[in-house]
Amino acid sequence: AQSVTQLDSHVSVSEGTPVLLRCNYSSSYSPSLFWYVQHPNKGLQLLLKYTSAATLVKGINGFEAEFKKSETSFHLTKPSAHMSDAAEYFCVVSDRPEGTGGFKTIFGAGTRLFVKA
Amino acid sequence: KAGVTQTPRYLIKTRGQQVTLSCSPISGHRSVSWYQQTPGQGLQFLFEYFSETQRNKGNFPGRFSGRQFSNSRSEMNVSTLELGDSALYLCASSLKVTDTQYFGPGTRLTVL
Numbered sequence: 656a657q658s659v660t661q662l663d664s665h666v667s668v669s670e671g672t673p674v675l676l677r678c679n680y681s682s683s684y685s686p687s688l689f690w691y692v693q694h695p696n697k698g699l700q701l702l703l704k705y706t707s708a709a710t711l712v713k714g715i716n717g718f719e720a721e722f723k724k725s726e727t728s729f730h731l732t733k734p735s736a737h738m739s740d741a742a743e744y745f746c747v748v749s750d751r752p753e754g755t756g757g758f759k760t761i762f763g764a765g766t767r768l769f770v771k772a
Numbered sequence: 773k774a775g776v777t778q779t780p781r782y783l784i785k786t787r788g789q790q791v792t793l794s795c796s797p798i799s800g801h802r803s804v805s806w807y808q809q810t811p812g813q814g815l816q817f818l819f820e821y822f823s824e825t826q827r828n829k830g831n832f833p834g835r836f837s838g839r840q841f842s843n844s845r846s847e848m849n850v851s852t853l854e855l856g857d858s859a860l861y862l863c864a865s866s867l868k869v870t871d872t873q874y875f876g877p878g879t880r881l882t883v884l
Contacts, residue, residue: 704872760805760873761817762814762815765815
């Protein structure tokens with residue numbers, strides 16, 4: 656069965672310091688993995704996605720994520736946080752549940768990132 | 773290219789009523805998915821349509837239903853509204869569901 660676990664509900668960093676948002680998943684198929692960001696009162700925006708090509712995925716705004724199959728992890732990182740990065744981040748897995756013809760998309764619970772000046 | 777549009781943006785209903793929300797995907801996208809977002813439960817998958825067929829469904833009661841038309845536009849319906857149905861309902865479209873999903877701004881439903 657699919658599941659997505661974001662290990663931290665809140666992360667607080669200082670501006671200019673690295674960001675690490677952790678995500679673990681389970682999947683019975685070969686999943687596609689995504690990170691989305693949601694700024695207050697704004698829609699969801701794709702940061703990056705993994706679809707079984709390179710394990711290190713580069714996204715927008717300096718974010719990147721590394722797919723580690725052995726650890727079933729897909730952590731999101733950024734070398735230097737900016738105030739505008741303050742938002743909620745969602746790790747997402749899209750997979751085909753056994754016995755069905757369609758795909759199912761599961762969102763993690765979200766991690767709220769706070770950036771201190 | 774126009775993004776995903778959802779109408780209406782805001783809606784207030786009372787318990788027991790029913791509601792229909794509409795989603796117009798990005799031109800050329802045939803997959804439409806619906807999600808419910810609440811502070812307590814986060815983002816939960818409702819259903820996914822591709823070429824007018826519902827291919828997958830989340831764990832929601834039968835009061836939640838949807839459909840997709842031949843032009844890929846989609847509607848979702850919630851009957852016999854309950855207070856707990858108050859949420860932001862998001863629609864997303866993609867070429868196929870494992871592709872990047874592009875989200876609309878959502879419909880904020882309030883049930884009184």
